[in-house]
Amino acid sequence: MAEYTVVPATDLARIAASGATILDVRTQMEHDAQRLNAPHELVPLDQLNPDDFMLRRGLDAEAPVYMLCKAGGRARKAAALFAAAGYKNTYVIDGGITACDPAATTGAAAPATRAKLSIEEQVRLIAGSAIIIGLFLGLVVKNVFFLIPFLAGAGLAYSGATGDCRLALLLARAPWNKSANVSCNLPKTPGKPTAGGCA
Amino acid sequence: MNPNVRGFFDEATATWTYVVWADGGKNCAVIDSVLDYDAAAGRTATTSADKVIYFIQSKGLAVEWILETHIHADHLTAAQYIRQRLGGRIGVSRHLLDVLKTWQPLFGLPMDGGQFDHFFNDDESFSIGALSARIIHTPGHTPADTTYLIGDAAFVGDAMFLPDVGTGRCDFPGGSAADSYDSTRKLLALPDATRLYAGHDYPSATRGPQCMATVAEQKAGNILAAAAIGKDAFIQNRNNSDKGKHVPELLLPSLQVNLRAGVVGDHIRIPVNAL
Numbered sequence: 261m262a263e264y265t266v267v268p269a270t271d272l273a274r275i276a277a278s279g280a281t282i283l284d285v286r287t288q289m290e291h292d293a294q295r296l297n298a299p300h301e302l303v304p305l306d307q308l309n310p311d312d313f314m315l316r317r318g319l320d321a322e323a324p325v326y327m328l329c330k331a332g333g334r335a336r337k338a339a340a341l342f343a344a345a346g347y348k349n350t351y352v353i354d355g356g357i358t359a360c361d362p363a364a365t366t367g368a369a370a371p372a373t374r375a376k377l378s379i380e381e382q383v384r385l386i387a388g389s390a391i392i393i394g395l396f397l398g399l400v401v402k403n404v405f406f407l408i409p410f411l412a413g414a415g416l417a418y419s420g421a422t423g424d425c426r427l428a429l430l431l432a433r434a435p436w437n438k439s440a441n442v443s444c445n446l447p448k449t450p451g452k453p454t455a456g457g458c459a
Numbered sequence: 460m461n462p463n464v465r466g467f468f469d470e471a472t473a474t475w476t477y478v479v480w481a482d483g484g485k486n487c488a489v490i491d492s493v494l495d496y497d498a499a500a501g502r503t504a505t506t507s508a509d510k511v512i513y514f515i516q517s518k519g520l521a522v523e524w525i526l527e528t529h530i531h532a533d534h535l536t537a538a539q540y541i542r543q544r545l546g547g548r549i550g551v552s553r554h555l556l557d558v559l560k561t562w563q564p565l566f567g568l569p570m571d572g573g574q575f576d577h578f579f580n581d582d583e584s585f586s587i588g589a590l591s592a593r594i595i596h597t598p599g600h601t602p603a604d605t606t607y608l609i610g611d612a613a614f615v616g617d618a619m620f621l622p623d624v625g626t627g628r629c630d631f632p633g634g635s636a637a638d639s640y641d642s643t644r645k646l647l648a649l650p651d652a653t654r655l656y657a658g659h660d661y662p663s664a665t666r667g668p669q670c671m672a673t674v675a676e677q678k679a680g681n682i683l684a685a686a687a688i689g690k691d692a693f694i695q696n697r698n699n700s701d702k703g704k705h706v707p708e709l710l711l712p713s714l715q716v717n718l719r720a721g722v723v724g725d726h727i728r729i730p731v732n733a734l
Contacts, residue, residue, distance in 0.1 A: 279510065316670065318464060318468070318656070318671065321463070457659060
């Protein structure tokens, strides 16, 4: 007996149109950076209480809930949590927001033509250029310049072995690499009342 | 027996509509339905009500009651429409008849409550299939405000909202902050685990719309009516909060339609300089 059902991310448009509840279980920061354009709830997995979630939103025990996370792992945990609490119509959006059509999301990671290199690519460009230039200078000018390709090679080997790259950390501080969260960071305004509500 | 509850939130008017039914039961009640209304164009729509109808049909339920917690001033009820589509009896507090006296002269329309099927007396018991229900008169927001207590769930209309929102305004004709306070005490006297379902939610930007808080949570944290807050302080805060408030956008269309249980007719009357 399946606890929950996994659905492909391509179903998302249909799910959103049906008005079913979509629950994003990522962190606030991840959500700020990239989130669905369609109405959805956000409750980070570590704060998620199934009964609380369902009751406070007026959802009965059979109301369908679609779990969404970055790649699908946390969504499966959330779905299992709901299933264990007795909620039968729980779904997981396979592949998470990563698998979603970028046009369906909004945020800093939203679709844009790639105007610049990633930090990884910048590291490779700098290391590769240093090697070529250092070799050239060493051959043509002075042997001491061979130190440059030596250091570049050592740095590459070191970062490959340890996953630690000093150059990448340094580059991350550069102004052209600061993330400019250009999304308009839409606040949640469901329930925005008409002028003169009842409260 | 405790009810199943499904809530539907209408973003345009921030209204919560509820469908209530017993586990394995066939009969249900609809509470505070919404008829969509574009005042500028004078146009009604049944989009919100159709979602409720679709849900009821998909569950194979039969509508026994269509209940109004009060005569709403912020949205039109879809009670007539739902009764036409699915049957059921439209119920409201008997105090409606007093409210009619206040508003009928304003509109100059025939209004005698005849469009309602049942007037509940205070503390009257009734049933929704196998569910037992009871009326609690909770005036203050309006004189006829009614809470429907169904098992461990109480549908309080605008008597109380979520703890971080507070309570319903009391500045409409017939409204009373003193009565509202007394009504909150009646609700907070219910068992701690009782779930209070609100008629509206006006969430801040940090959360999405929610419909329910328990009596315990309301006692502890309602910003206007927590257990620790005394009557004088409540009245002062309530009245201060209501000072200079805008008239709800749909007040005039809502009242004349809702006082007739959702009958819209061909025209909406807008009395000028009469409020």
